[in-house]
Amino acid sequence: MSSTADHTNLRAETNLRAELEHLTTEAFRPELAEIDRRSTLEIARIMNGEDATVPAAVAAQLPRIAAAIDGTAERMARGGRLIYAGAGTAGRLGVLDASECPPTFNTGPGEVVGLIAGGPSAMVTAVEGAEDSAELAAEDLGALGLTAQDTVVGISASGRTPYAVGAVRHARELGALTVGLSCNAGSALAAAAEHGIEVVVGPELLTGSTRLKAGTAQKLVLNMISTITMIRLGKTYGNLMVDVRASNEKLHARSRRIVSLATGAADDRIEAALAATGGEVKNAILCVLADVDGPTAARLLAASEGHLRAALLAATTS
Structure with a gap:
């Protein structure tokens, strides 16, 4: 490498070092200079206090x-x-x-x-x-x-x-x-x-x-x-994840629970609704609450751009 290139790289490194020194996230804290000499519990308390801010x-x-x-x-x-x-x-x-x-x-x-x-x-x-x-x-x-x-x-x-x-x-x-x-x-x-x-x-x-x-x-x-x-975007209904994708048994169980929390329906009604909608939680909730079949639920949700509350309103006022 030429001396000119060496000088350019050195200048770039010097400028970067000066820039970093002015960043709050890079600041040195002298009061913690001997933190490695403190007990594990003391360090944990200090770290926890920092995180709390x-x-x-x-x-x-x-x-x-x-x-x-x-x-x-x-x-x-x-x-x-x-x-x-x-x-x-x-x-x-x-x-x-x-x-x-x-x-x-x-x-x-x-x-x-x-x-x-x-x-x-x-x-x-x-x-x-x-x-x-x-x-x-x-x-x-x-x-x-x-x-x-x-x-x-x-x-x-x-x-x-x-x-x-x-x-x-x-x-x-x-x-x-x-x-x-x-x-x-x-x-x-x-x-x-x-x-x-x-x-x-x-x-x-x-x-x-x-x-x-x-x-x-x-x-x-x-x-x-x-x-x-x-x-x-309507991916939830209240605080329920009604667009959750049931890709494993835990999520299948969560899907059934979400439909239950949203509708209060009996287990057999929930299973029937999930079966009628291919496991789609949002559609199943609409089936139960609006008393419609799977295809109707899908149509109503499509018309409401996936917003369950809007689909429910459309179903109950039509």
Whole structure:
């Protein structure tokens, strides 16, 4: 490598080090410099106390979170997708949240997507340089055929990760709704997004280990984004997961219980309704409460765009 290249790399590393030193999530806490000399119980208490501060930081961002959710639900109701994009821990959290939507809310393939810098292998192994590439983010979104109907949520504790920032900038250029979730104030990610959400949780117990408080904060916000979006889309009836996909015996039992809680019907009536609807919980509830057959329940739900309350109203007023 030439001396010019060496000098360029050294300057880049120096600039990055200076940038990180100004991030709240990277701050050093001298009062914890000898934490390794404390008892396990003491460390656990300190860590638990740190974690207890996270919900308040999330609460401060609730209006911004709600606005992002309303925008996401509006686009998904028109056929758009929810796409998370991040690197490292942030990317893994996005993939986790996306992967839990099909069994919980019966979302279709590709309806909620998690992109992690470096691809699926980065879930378990760090992929060198992937998080530093905004171009890679654009390529990953391009492979999905991103449209203006979609929502892209860039996730980065620092708020500066090129992959996350690049994903949001590229998505915004295409007219997609953009959300930037970070844990530092005044972040590039929030500035790039239409909806900037900055959950400032402060310095970590272990300096720079943003899988701790920052990761917890991101998980809480992602829980809200996916769950409340699905509530707005009619994937629930009250607090019941009526679009749950029964893919194993535990979920089959849960399906029967949900129909029971929603209708108060006898077991034989519940079994008959589930049989008549191919195990579709929402349809079975409509069969029982509106006293209609399986095909009629399916038609009513289709007409109400999957909203059970609207389908019930249509059935009882027709």
